[in-house]
Amino acid sequence: MSILDLFKKKPKVNGIIKYLNLEGWWLNELSDEEREIILNIYSPMGSENSIIEGEICSSSQTQLHFFWGLIGWFNKPELRHIAYKLISKAETFIDKSSEPLDVHFFYSTKLEVFYKDRDLRPNGLELAIQSCEQQIANAPAAATAFKQKYDGNLPAHKGYAQLAIILEKQKRYDEAISLCEKAKSQGWAGDWDKRIERCDKRAKA
Structure with missing residues (x-):
């Protein structure tokens, strides 16, 4: 890992991923490609935001x-x-x-x-x-x-x-x-x- 990598900002994660305390899994256990595939494919009815967008207070x-x-x-x-x-x-x-x-x-x-x-x-x-x-x-x-x-x-x-x-x-x-x-x-x-x-x-x- 280079010094520059240490200063790279990880993408902000909100939505249901944050609400369920799954940020660590999302950012560290999935590859960039896997995250992109999930965001492109998963689109449940009634959801205006992706699983990493928006503020969820209750679910x-x-x-x-x-x-x-x-x-x-x-x-x-x-x-x-x-x-x-x-x-x-x-x-x-x-x-x-x-x-x-x-x-x-x-x-x-x-x-x-x-x-x-x-x-x-x-x-x-x-x-x-x-x-x-x-x-x-x-x-x-x-x-x-x-x-x-x-x-x-x-x-x-x-x-x-x-x-x-x-x-x-x-x-x-x-x-x-x-x-x-x-x-x-x-x-x-x-x-x-x-x-x-x-x-x-x-x-x-």
């Missing part, structure tokens, strides 16, 4: 919530390297105090990214399965949170559904049946009975 977003919303914008082949980096950072924010729904939606987003590359990376399918299992492990807490926050039945659960598909394709019918029964017992929406019936028939064939 319901947590760091994990921000990241799972951001990751989905980079689930294209040419941008997935950004998604992987965002996923790695987001996982550092998961602990016992994390909101169950933030964890739920983060693992759902992580699963979408990894499943797209299941045949393109040496361990792609294993990473996708791991993401399913992580979301499933959080399912009871997420179910409780959904019921407290929203009225009506539980929605579909991507982790259960995707892992059931994988197990069925691998002809692991007993495991698929057990998984579907678990998802059904927790109240997650899905065609569990049809899949259980189909897997049972194939297991006996």
